[in-house]
Amino acid sequence: MERQFSKNMRKILLVDYMGHCFQNQPTGHSLKVLNEYKRLVCDKFEIGIAAPKSIISNTNLSDYIYKIQLPFQIDVDECNNKFFNIKLMQIKKIVNLCIVLINQHKTKEFDYIWFYNVDFMFFLTFFFVNLNRCKLVCTIYRCGFSSKKHKRRNDYIFRKVIKKMYLVVHTIDIFIGDCRKVFVPDYLYDNMKYEKYKCIEKKEKAVCLGTIGQNKNIESLIDSFSHNNYELDIVGKFRNKERYEFLKTLQLSHIKIEDTYLPEDKYYSLLAEAKYAILPYDKNEYFKRTSGVLQECLFLDTIPVTFKSILDDNNISGIGIDTIQDLEKIDFKHIDVSGIRKRNRMILTEKYGWEKNKERLYKALVE
Secondary structure: OOOOOOOOEEEEEEEEEOEEEOOEEEOOOOHHHHHHHHHHHHOOEEEEEEHHHHHHHHOOHHHHEEEEEOOOOOOOHHHOOOHHHHHHHHHHHHHHHHHHHHHHHHHOOOOOEEEEOOOOHHHHHHOOOOOOOEEEEEEOOEEEOOOOOOOHHHHHHHHHHHHOOEEEOOOOOOOOOOOEEOOOOOOOOOOHHHHHHHHOOEEEEEEEOOOOOOOOOOHHHHHHHHHHHOHHHHHHHEEOOOHHHHOOOOOOEEEEEEEOOOHHHHHHHHHHEEEEEEEEEOOOOOOOOOOHHHHHHOOOOOEEEEEEHHHHHOOOEEEEEOOOOHHHHOOHHOOOOOHHHHHHHHHHHHOOOOOHHHHHHHHOOOO
């Protein structure tokens, strides 16, 4: 850990206490969000980072003056429904959180601690913990918890904890909560980053990309595409190997299924070249919740296909469905998508620019 802070600048610690990964390579949105938040605040703040090895070893540490490598990370291979693994993951998260809190209690090093990647363990911890002499910030990707089990209890904890926050950064447009809050999208549009991937001539196919867990209804997706005969590529890291082996038995000539870790460059290339991206989420799990993949469809001119409620919650145009089975009736080859692309380009300009979001975030942090 280095301590070389300027006395004149505020100090902010960006924290990911989970570090989802596969073979020490980060999965999900954490590293992307970290790099964007760092860029948003680096002009006005000295920045520290607290995260597991999967994040620390894959980011440019010269951008941070203070580094805390947390001892535990969550590997994709651990993320199954076995009771022991679930409890072990919860313990790992809480230990990492406690290390961050104890360090701040001892050193009082930071003016702000920003937990930018949170789950229920964060809310459960801060339900019982108060951290004085430091402004707590957290990023929220949803409005409460969608799980029916213990929903009332969990939502109560959620509401109590967000009141303790100095600032809640919400990624969904309309966030209902009794707290100080500011809207910043999951990702912001960087022309230099995304332009090189854009394909003028899209391939006549659909893709389903990223880490594949239980919240993606791949079985019904394959069944629907077996009827419409449109090309579909399902590519990503499967959390459950037995499920992957079963799904391989359902594979057809126009449906490709591949269990692999997708580096960022490969992910963007596959998403950009496809005409459509299918998001077969559990719509209850994604109720009032944002999706980074949806926003990247916007950035790469790929047409998202998912539940109408998810498109509405994210304020993005696409092909909306009521059930996964609706996909088998869609004639993907002959849909005129020009209107969808036009609306999404307008949304891109209005909502995802760097300067507006940077100014709005800074005002919320310092006021």
